[in-house]
Structures are given as structure tokens and as C-alpha cells.
Amino acid sequence: MTQTWLDDADVPSQARAEIGERTRQRLSRNPMVSRLPTDKAEMFLRHGLVSPAECAKLIDKIDAGCKPSKLFSGTDSGYRTSSSCNLDIYDPFIIAITKRIDALMGMEGDHGELLQGQRYEQTQQYHLHCDYFPGNVHYWPAMRVSGGQRCWTAMAYLCDVEEGGETHFPRLGLTVPPRTGTLLMWNNMNADGSPNHDTLHAALPVSRGVKYVVTRWYRERRWEPHSKP
Numbered sequence: 001m002t003q004t005w006l007d008d009a010d011v012p013s014q015a016r017a018e019i020g021e022r023t024r025q026r027l028s029r030n031p032m033v034s035r036l037p038t039d040k041a042e043m044f045l046r047h048g049l050v051s052p053a054e055c056a057k058l059i060d061k062i063d064a065g066c067k068p069s070k071l072f073s074g075t076d077s078g079y080r081t082s083s084s085c086n087l088d089i090y091d092p093f094i095i096a097i098t099k100r101i102d103a104l105m106g107m108e109g110d111h112g113e114l115l116q117g118q119r120y121e122q123t124q125q126y127h128l129h130c131d132y133f134p135g136n137v138h139y140w141p142a143m144r145v146s147g148g149q150r151c152w153t154a155m156a157y158l159c160d161v162e163e164g165g166e167t168h169f170p171r172l173g174l175t176v177p178p179r180t181g182t183l184l185m186w187n188n189m190n191a192d193g194s195p196n197h198d199t200l201h202a203a204l205p206v207s208r209g210v211k212y213v214v215t216r217w218y219r220e221r222r223w224e225p226h227s228k229p
């Protein structure tokens, strides 16, 4: 098969720039969505996207399916100490929540990875990282043929946390506290479609309480998890 796209993890990309532009415009038009105060990245918040009852239901499903979280790089178990699970794609409730996030952002559903649930207990965290794929890592060839870059991240907090558990973006000077039902969205790319290094972020350790989130990562092309390089 002839590939019509470039091996382009780290460089500008018109396709990714267009996804960025389209999504930015859509979110900026929505009066329920606010843009976070930084001009170094496109970061948006929508409070109350998931109701408290829906959050509780998602938490139950995460508790039922959680396993220790993995990293693409496969290294250092201390780096991401939460538990994760992919939620059941055939569950009508999960489908409805996923479609609500897609519709808000104007994303094509088949570009989105499976909705992933995460639970952080006391002291658990996810150290500084970026959600886009660097071009020089061993797993990029597999990611490239399975949908390419992770352009946008959408993450919903399912509960308040008594202390800690914020999502921290040190290069943007932003710290987002977990709030029940709030969806945080950001573009991992710059306006030209190259990776935005300023989107570096961490899930700070939970000091008191438990934190639950669901996350959907959107690829630049259709997500095809079974493609092999």
C-alpha cells in the first residue's frame, strides 16, 4: 500500500494544523467553554460535562476494571503509579459519554482512542510527560501506522480530591484542580502542527482522597490499533 502521509512526528504538519484550527474555532464559539489563560498552548475547560451521577457510575466501572497503569516506553514503574483501564466500548453508557466528548470538540469518533479510566490513590501520580509521540522512540513506527500523532487530549475529572491530584503544566504556569464533571481539553500541537513542547504536564501526587479521570486521546488520522509497522 502506498502511504500518502509523511514520517513526521516532530515537524509541522498541515493536517494537524487543520485539526487544531477547526477544534480551536469550535471550542471558542461555545459559551459553556472557557479558554485557560496562556498563549503558549490551546487549553480549554468545560465544567459540568459529566453529571455527578454519571461520574459515580464511571468510577464504579473504573474500580471494576483497573490494573496498574502502563507507559508506552515500558520503563520505570515509579513514573506513572496510577491504575488504568480501557472502558467497555460496547457499553451504551460509555458510548454516550464518549460521543458527548467527541461532539463538544467536533472530533470524528474514529480518530479517538478508547476512553481510558484512571484511578490515583494517595501518593500516586504521573510524572512530567507530553501526550504527543516523539519521533525518536521505538514505538513511533507502530503509532504512525495506527493513526499518527496524538493531537488533542480530553480528560474529565470524575471527583473532587481532598488534597493534591492537580494537573500541572509547569511551562504554562497552569495548575488545574480536579473538579467533578469538568472536562479539560488541550491541543498537544502548535498552530503549524508540530508538537508543542510547552504542553509538558504531570498529575501531581494525591495527598488526601482518591482521584478518578477518564481520558480520550485523538489521533491525526483514523485510529487503527491493530495496524503493524
Ligand SMILES: O=C(O)CCC(=O)C(=O)O
Pocket: 118, 126, 131, 165, 166, 167, 168, 201, 202, 203, 204, 213, 215
Ligand atoms: O491525571 C491527570 O491529571 C493527567 C493524566 C495524564 O496526563 C495522562 O494520562 O496522560
Ligand SMILES: [Fe+2]
Pocket: 129, 130, 131, 201
Ligand atoms: Fe498526559
